[in-house]
Amino acid sequence: MLFLGILQSIKMAFKSIRSNKLRSVLTMLGIIIGVSSVIILVSIAQGSSKNITSQINQLGKNLLTVNTYSTDLELTDDTISQLGKLSGVKAVSPIVSGRVNVRKDRTTSQVSVIGTNASYSDVRDTKVSRGRFITDLDIEYRQKIAVLGSETAETFFGVNNPVGEYIQLNGNSYKVVGVLASKGSSLGQSGDNVVIVPLSTGQLLAGSTSISTVYLQGKSESQMNFVMNEVKMKLAALFPGKSNDYGVTNQQDVMDTMSSVTNTMTMLLGGIASISLLVGGIGIMNIMLVSVSERTKEIGIRKAIGAKRKDILLQFLIESVVLSAMGGMIGILLGLGCGKMVSTFMNMSISFSAPVILYSFLFSLIVGVVFGVFPANKASKLNPIQALRSGA
Amino acid sequence: MDKPIIQINNMSKTYQLGGETVHALNNVSLEINKGEFLAIIGPSGSGKSTLMNMLGCLDHPDQGSYLLDGKEIGKMTDNQLAAIRNQKIGFIFQNFNLLSKLTALENVELPLIYAGASAGERHKRAMDSLNKVGLKERAGHLPAQLSGGQQQRVAIARALAGQPAILLADEPTGALDSKTSKEILKLMQQLNELGHTIILITHDLEIAKQAKRMVSIQDGELQENGGALLGDFAIY
Ligand SMILES: Nc1ncnc2c1ncn2[C@@H]1O[C@H](COP(=O)(O)OP(=O)(O)OP(=O)(O)O)[C@@H](O)[C@H]1O
Ligand SMILES: [Mg+2]
Numbered sequence: 001m002l003f004l005g006i007l008q009s010i011k012m013a014f015k016s017i018r019s020n021k022l023r024s025v026l027t028m029l030g031i032i033i034g035v036s037s038v039i040i041l042v043s044i045a046q047g048s049s050k051n052i053t054s055q056i057n058q059l060g061k062n063l064l065t066v067n068t069y070s071t072d073l074e075l076t077d078d079t080i081s082q083l084g085k086l087s088g089v090k091a092v093s094p095i096v097s098g099r100v101n102v103r104k105d106r107t108t109s110q111v112s113v114i115g116t117n118a119s120y121s122d123v124r125d126t127k128v129s130r131g132r133f134i135t136d137l138d139i140e141y142r143q144k145i146a147v148l149g150s151e152t153a154e155t156f157f158g159v160n161n162p163v164g165e166y167i168q169l170n171g172n173s174y175k176v177v178g179v180l181a182s183k184g185s186s187l188g189q190s191g192d193n194v195v196i197v198p199l200s201t202g203q204l205l206a207g208s209t210s211i212s213t214v215y216l217q218g219k220s221e222s223q224m225n226f227v228m229n230e231v232k233m234k235l236a237a238l239f240p241g242k243s244n245d246y247g248v249t250n251q252q253d254v255m256d257t258m259s260s261v262t263n264t265m266t267m268l269l270g271g272i273a274s275i276s277l278l279v280g281g282i283g284i285m286n287i288m289l290v291s292v293s294e295r296t297k298e299i300g301i302r303k304a305i306g307a308k309r310k311d312i313l314l315q316f317l318i319e320s321v322v323l324s325a326m327g328g329m330i331g332i333l334l335g336l337g338c339g340k341m342v343s344t345f346m347n348m349s350i351s352f353s354a355p356v357i358l359y360s361f362l363f364s365l366i367v368g369v370v371f372g373v374f375p376a377n378k379a380s381k382l383n384p385i386q387a388l389r390s391g392a
Numbered sequence: 393m394d395k396p397i398i399q400i401n402n403m404s405k406t407y408q409l410g411g412e413t414v415h416a417l418n419n420v421s422l423e424i425n426k427g428e429f430l431a432i433i434g435p436s437g438s439g440k441s442t443l444m445n446m447l448g449c450l451d452h453p454d455q456g457s458y459l460l461d462g463k464e465i466g467k468m469t470d471n472q473l474a475a476i477r478n479q480k481i482g483f484i485f486q487n488f489n490l491l492s493k494l495t496a497l498e499n500v501e502l503p504l505i506y507a508g509a510s511a512g513e514r515h516k517r518a519m520d521s522l523n524k525v526g527l528k529e530r531a532g533h534l535p536a537q538l539s540g541g542q543q544q545r546v547a548i549a550r551a552l553a554g555q556p557a558i559l560l561a562d563e564p565t566g567a568l569d570s571k572t573s574k575e576i577l578k579l580m581q582q583l584n585e586l587g588h589t590i591i592l593i594t595h596d597l598e599i600a601k602q603a604k605r606m607v608s609i610q611d612g613e614l615q616e617n618g619g620a621l622l623g624d625f626a627i628y
């Protein structure tokens with residue numbers, strides 16, 4: 001019987017909403033704007049957060065970086081191979097870096113150069129799109145070969161295939177053996193304008209054998225903290241008392257910092273949008289109060305012919321919930337539509353998530369209940385005699 | 393004859409109007425038997441509607457007792473009173489009081505909804521009721537599409553739908569012309585002949601005379617048969 005009553009109330013609610021279309025739409029507008037702005041803003045925030053995460057991941061998975069800040073402290077081949085033998089470390093890639101003058105025919109340009117080993121390709125997630133990467137044999141024989149970043153390749157060779165061609169690095173001729181796949185710029189660094197040479201050759205080019213950076217790849221994401229400690233302990237043992245001269249950074253730390261920033265941003269945007277949902281709820285309450293006083297007579301009639309308090313309460317409560325639910329549904333559609341438009345026309349990455357859509361809908365329902373209770377209660381408490389006497 | 397369906401003993405109701413005490417009902421006692429057609433007549437402000445609210449279980453008296461069908465009404469909660477109104481009483485108002493957004497049929501179904509009847513039963517009983525007042529064909533019309541007399545017939549059908557023991561009519565013809573008034577009165581007489589107990593409230597002696605029994609009320613005091621007061625009412 002209660003179920004029947006609710007069905008009946010929902011029907012009556014739709015009837016009264018339909019009989020006052022303009023007002024109902026205006027009432028729902030608050031909820032519509034609230035729900036859709038929650039969806040749009042949170043999707044934009046989550047989209048950019050995803051974007052940043054993938055950019056950081058592009059730098060290499062499970063990446064640890066060891067840097068030296070002092071010339072007293074040298075990372076020798078021996079140190080590096082000891083780091084490579086640690087249980088959690090999968091691969092090691094030492095680098096020397098600097099800038100060189102690159103020339104091909106009449107084109108010249110300053111380009112950053114990296115001297116490294118074969119593991120670099122895995123450790124930094126840098127794949128070749130053409131030719132091959134550096135091999136350990138190249139290092140051993142101090143081969144004058146180079147792998148070009150995609151942008152560098154384009155600068156010097158245009159659309160031609162550079163593999164097998166020669167370029168001048170600081171006046172010496174190097175054979176191009178490969179071209180890197182484009183990574184795009186990540187976090188402001190262009191990874192595409194670069195020349196990669198074998199470590200030994202790089203040391204010649206830079207005029208120095210000192211290695212200031214070593215990249216380490218951990219075996220699994222879950223072990224990164226353990227690997228970090230392992231590396232720190234090893235370095236502490238190798239260079240006692242010099243802990244200020246080197247540093248170890250974890251890719252994960254950077255990621256955590258970034259994601260805490262983007263989470264804050266998401267919460268902030270979601271929170272601001274939720275306020276408009278609340279304002280929408282107040283709009284519903286306002287209209288429901290008007291509706292109660294307009295329908296005093298109706299309430300009196302219903303009570304006279306046997307409606308109990310709970311019947312009237314339910315009727316008005318369901319009406320406000322139906323209003324807010326309809327507003328919520330329209331808001332979801334509008335939010336999805338506008339989100340799509342923002343992502344296509346403004347070239348923003350956007351990420352819709354089902355929980356956010358669900359929560360904002362539930363929130364709009366709750367708003368309907370919370371702000372509907374007061375007017376509904378007011379209606380249910382009306383004295384039938386007074387209500388019948390009222391002129392309306 | 394079995395026990396009276398309505399037994400009112402020494403009922404009083406006062407209102408405070410700006411420091412002045414109005415005795416809307418003053419020590420009223422009244423018994424109504426099943427199947428009666430009773431008219432309550434009195435001038436404006438005499439307490440007719442107040443009495444009707446008491447009879448209709450819409451209000452609590454200040455003093456006195458009210459037995460409806462042998463049950464004491466005074467001690468009931470609002471919810472119990474709502475149920476009593478729903479099952480035992482059919483209201484017919486001066487200005488019809490139909491819900492303007494509902495069709496005639498939906499209006500007649502309303503008391504059955506609150507009684508918890510199933511959709512099928514509601515429809516059947518509401519159609520039966522409309523048939524009794526001769527408006528079966530107008531079931532789908534909105535009140536605004538019906539004449540005053542037809543609206544009052546729908547209101548009567550609504551009052552009949554729950555098959556209540558008593559029909560309470562407060563100035564049912566007050567908003568109707570004399571020809572339509574006669575039709576409505578005729579309908580009420582027919583319903584009385586079918587066994588319905590009818591209480592008709594009016595300030596019009598001509599209408600009151602149509603009832604089988606008449607009581608008059610003035611300044612909250614009730615008198616059987618109008619008595620000496622009857623002459624005064626001729627002017628209303
Ligand atoms: N809610 C109220 N508050 C204050 N006074 C009231 C109230 N209801 C009725 N009264 C007073 O009680 C008296 C009787 O009122 P009631 O409505 O019963 O008269 P009535 O006989 O129905 O009159 P009418 O023929 O005009 O409808 C009047 O003096 C009225 O002013
Ligand atoms: Mg009256």
